[in-house]
Amino acid sequence: ESDVRLTISLAFANPDLAPMKVSMNLPYSATLKAVKDKLLEMKDIQIEPQRLALCDVANNYVFQFLSQTHAVRQTNGRVNIHAYEVPEVVTRDYKKKEEKVDMTFRLNKWFDVKDRCGHWYRGYVCAMDVKKRLVRIHFEGFGPEDDEILSIDEPKFAPIDTRARNRKIDVRAEIALPESHVQLVVLQRRLAKTPNYFLNPYKPELFAKPMVLFVPSKITGAQLYELIWEKTRRYTTPPPLMRRQKSFFEALEQKEEGGGEGDKETEEKKIKMSAEEDEPLVGLPPFVLMFTDRSGKRSSHEPWNTFSLGTPIEFNKTSLDLGDQQAVSIDWNPQFLQKYLNMEELLSECEHPSVPEIRRLPEPKVDIAACFRLFTEKEGLRDEVYCSAVKQHLNAEKKIELYSAPPILVVHLKRLLQRYKIQTFVDTPLKGFDVSPYLAKSASDEVTIQNLSKTFGADAKDEKAAASMNSNPIKKSDRLYDLYAVINHYGSAYGGHYVAFAKAKKGMDDSWYCFDDSRVTKIKEEDVVTRHAYMLFYKRRDFVGLEFLPSELQKLSGKPLTAQDKRVLKEAAKSEAMCGPFGNDKKCTLL
Numbered sequence: 234e235s236d237v238r239l240t241i242s243l244a245f246a247n248p249d250l251a252p253m254k255v256s257m258n259l260p261y262s263a264t265l266k267a268v269k270d271k272l273l274e275m276k277d278i279q280i281e282p283q284r285l286a287l288c289d290v291a292n293n294y295v296f297q298f299l300s301q302t303h304a305v306r307q308t309n310g311r312v313n314i315h316a317y318e319v320p321e322v323v324t325r326d327y328k329k330k331e332e333k334v335d336m337t338f339r340l341n342k343w344f345d346v347k348d349r350c351g352h353w354y355r356g357y358v359c360a361m362d363v364k365k366r367l368v369r370i371h372f373e374g375f376g377p378e379d380d381e382i383l384s385i386d387e388p389k390f391a392p393i394d395t396r397a398r399n400r401k402i403d404v405r406a407e408i409a410l411p412e413s414h415v416q417l418v419v420l421q422r423r424l425a426k427t428p429n430y431f432l433n434p435y436k437p438e439l440f441a442k443p444m445v446l447f448v449p450s451k452i453t454g455a456q457l458y459e460l461i462w463e464k465t466r467r468y469t470t471p472p473p474l475m476r477r478q479k480s481f482f483e484a485l486e487q488k489e490e491g492g493g494e495g496d497k498e499t500e501e502k503k504i505k506m507s508a509e510e511d512e513p514l515v516g517l518p519p520f521v522l523m524f525t526d527r528s529g530k531r532s533s534h535e536p537w538n539t540f541s542l543g544t545p546i547e548f549n550k551t552s553l554d555l556g557d558q559q560a561v562s563i564d565w566n567p568q569f570l571q572k573y574l575n576m577e578e579l580l581s582e583c584e585h586p587s588v589p590e591i592r593r594l595p596e597p598k599v600d601i602a603a604c605f606r607l608f609t610e611k612e613g614l615r616d617e618v619y620c621s622a623v624k625q626h627l628n629a630e631k632k633i634e635l636y637s638a639p640p641i642l643v644v645h646l647k648r649l650l651q652r653y654k655i656q657t658f659v660d661t662p663l664k665g666f667d668v669s670p671y672l673a674k675s676a677s678d679e680v681t682i683q684n685l686s687k688t689f690g691a692d693a694k695d696e697k698a699a700a701s702m703n704s705n706p707i708k709k710s711d712r713l714y715d716l717y718a719v720i721n722h723y724g725s726a727y728g729g730h731y732v733a734f735a736k737a738k739k740g741m742d743d744s745w746y747c748f749d750d751s752r753v754t755k756i757k758e759e760d761v762v763t764r765h766a767y768m769l770f771y772k773r774r775d776f777v778g779l780e781f782l783p784s785e786l787q788k789l790s791g792k793p794l795t796a797q798d799k800r801v802l803k804e805a806a807k808s809e810a811m812c813g814p815f816g817n818d819k820k821c822t823l824l
Contacts, residue, residue, distance in 0.1 A: 236597050237261055237305045239314070241268065242290075242582060243278070244444070246320040248464045252442070252582045256591035259305045265314075266301040272316065275587070283409040284319040286416060286445060293439035294528050295418045298558060300402045317445040324409040334392050338368055338385050345397040346370050347389040348381060349626065350617045353396040405557060410447060415557040419444040419461060420529040421579075422562040423570060424542070432540045437562070439529050441579050451552040454522075458548055461563065462518045468578040471519070471569075519569035522546040525562040533560065596764065598658035601644070605671045609634055634673040638712040640776040642668070644769040654726045658764035666714040666771060714771035721765040734761050 240256045255278070257271045269282035287299040290313045299314070338358060346356040359380065360369035366385050371377065383389055394400040405416065420443050424435035444464060448457065523543025526533045532541035543562055546553065565574065609632065617626035648655045718735040733748040734756065745761050747754045 237263070238591060238597055239268065239305065240588065240591075241314040241316055242442070243272070243585075244315060244317045244442075246318040249467055251467065251578075252315075253585050254582050254588050255585040256588045258591060258594070258597075261306050263305045264301060265299055265303045265305060267305065268314075268316070269301060275585070277585075280318055281409075283407070284321070284324055286317045286319060286404075286408050286447075288315045288317065288445060289313060290315045290442060292528075293442060294420055295443050295445070295558075295560075296527070298404045298416070300404050301407050302402060315442070315445075319408055319410060319447050323411065323414060323447050336390065336392070343393045344370075345391040345393055345395055345400065346372065346381075346383070347391075348372065350615070352615065353391070353398060355393065355397045355400060413449055413451070414447050415450045415555050415559065417446045417448050417555060418527060418558060418560040419446055419464075420525065420527075420560060420562040422523075422525075422529050422564055423567070424564060433542060435542065437525075437529055437542055440576075448555070450555045450557075452555065453550045453552055454547050455550055457546065457553065457561075458518050458522060461520075461522065461561075465563075468575045469519075469569075470573050470575065472573065517548070519566040519573070521564045523562045523564055525560050527558075527560045529560065529562045596658050598660045598764075601659055601661035601666070601769075602670075604646075604659065605668070609671045635668060635671050636673050638668055638672065638773060640773050642714055642771040642773070644771070646767055646769070648722065648767060649726050651726070654722075654724075656764055659762075659766060661716065661762055661766075661769060663758065663761065664715045666716070667712060668714060669712045672712070713774045715774060716761070716769060717772050718770035719761060719766050720768040720770075721763065722767040723765050731767070732765075 236258045237260070238256070238258055240254055243253045243255050245253070255272065255275070257268065259267050259271070265287055266282070268287070269285050272278050272280050272285065273282060282301070287301065287303075289296045289299055295315075296313075338361060340359070340361065341357055343355065343357045345353050347353050354375075355373040356370040357373075358368045359371040361367065367382055368385055369380055369382050371380050391397075394402070410416070420439055421441035422437050422439055425438050426434050427436045430436070446460065446464065448460065452460075523545055524532060524534045525543045530542070531537065532539070532544045534544040535541040543564070546561070611630045611632045614629045614631060618629040619625070620627050646659055716736075718733065721732045721734065723730045723732065734745055735748060737744065737746050745756050745758055747756045
């Protein structure tokens with residue numbers, strides 16, 4: 234449980250400022266509220282927490298809006314956390330709603346309820362007895378058999394979505410956004426022609442990080458075009474004839490003054506610029522806005538079976554009635570995109586001084602011994618377990634222990650979780666790793682495979698095989714392990730590459746080598762353990778490597794095979810007594 238090192242991207246409300254990378258060290262148990270507090274503490278940023286919206290950005294689109302109650306440890310190793318500043322002019326009109334706590338009981342009223350196991354869940358009143366002051370609670374996500382009858386006088390009720398594990402969190406309520414405004418996701422999109430297609434030859438591609446704007450829900454189409462055009466001024470250099478200020482409203486007024494069906498058709502043709510136009514039109518934006526889903530691949534306003542890439546937003550004074558977290562895609566004019574859009578400036582990010590400072594700090598790490606200690610600790614079960622002895626549900630614990638010290642110990646570090654990868658450096662000794670503290674307690678000083686056979690009820694045939702495998706018991710005093718191989722994973726939870734480090738002995742040379750596909754290179758011993766380690770392979774010191782083979786086969790190790798030796802191997806392959814326990818159908822799998 235080391236500190237979490239987090240790097241986020243901060244997008245300012247001022248369109249002239251490029252996004253900024255900010256790094257910070259946070260406690261393992263912290264939430265994203267600590268991220269907002271850190272940004273407030275930084276003197277050159279100092280943005281209030283209620284003016285920051287947090288998003289999870291993946292593949293250039295907003296995957297989800299994050300709550301400040303989200304655990305920091307679940308974002309460890311991710312570089313796609315984005316914070317968007319809410320303009321101060323927007324927050325001036327914000328008035329926090331005064332929520333009245335209503336704890337009166339009635340049918341179908343929702344509460345956060347504490348169940349018999351002591352856990353909080355969302356539930357509603359499905360029946361009640363007013364005289365006895367009892368209510369029947371049905372828990373969300375559970376069947377009727379899990380309903381509970383509780384007294385309304387018990388301290389087991391709380392306002393809805395305040396304490397329950399499955400509570401629904403209103404992310405919008407965490408920022409100072411007036412009710413008249415919404416969060417609008419703006420995607421940068423271009424349409425590329427594809428040789429193989431079904432209905433549409435154009436395939437949408439997102440080529441830059443999204444913007445999140447905070448706009449009135451009743452904004453008009455013309456106002457939205459002007460606002461987005463202003464937000465792109467840092468990386469667009471329009472030609473002299475194309476003015477930014479008031480150009481949209483002037484064009485709109487000219488349209489209204491012109492009148493007539495012919496003028497209307499001409500203006501609509503200008504607004505819906507085709508991909509084949511050579512130059513952007515004067516007074517109109519060099520793009521078309523489309524209503525799309527968050528991925529930018531299809532329309533959010535049309536049925537899926539129309540295969541529409543987006544619904545155009547008309548350039549007029551009609552209110553759009555936007556919904557919260559609605560996505561809009563910018564389809565740039567291809568010629569403008571090529572000539573006047575500075576792609577380098579669009580993709581650039583400046584670095585806050587905290588980034589190099591955090592980079593110079595020692596890498597946070599945990600010890601492999603701490604991992605084993607936590608792995609073998611007692612763990613309380615979330616739900617009560619029914620005990621047949623006392624005829625009731627009781628709190629229970631579970632514990633995992635190593636029963637014996639195996640000849641080969643393989644440790645899998647669970648780095649890859651859903652949608653993110655744990656990048657914490659796990660420090661492990663190359664030699665002399667002692668597993669004695671993590672073994673199950675035994676009355677005997679010896680743990681043998683014969684003991685295991687008796688414990689788990691193996692038959693005599695298996696015990697005979699076990700005796701041939703392990704004639705010498707494993708002493709507790711000799712349970713030291715040496716690392717001999719490591720599998721590394723480079724990349725993220727979405728994909729990556731595996732590389733192996735292994736110790737190869739050639740005569741007197743006992744060196745480490747890197748096996749990267751077909752490339753094999755020698756590496757230094759101090760470079761073996763890295764934060765990319767995914768699986769660790771240990772060998773017990775007293776294990777030579779052939780103890781599990783019959784004695785006749787052990788003698789053949791390390792020398793050229795003669796004709797007599799080959800005959801011994803053939804006999805061993807046919808002999809059930811020698812290789813039966815290790816193979817099927819009287820065949821030795823080792824040969």
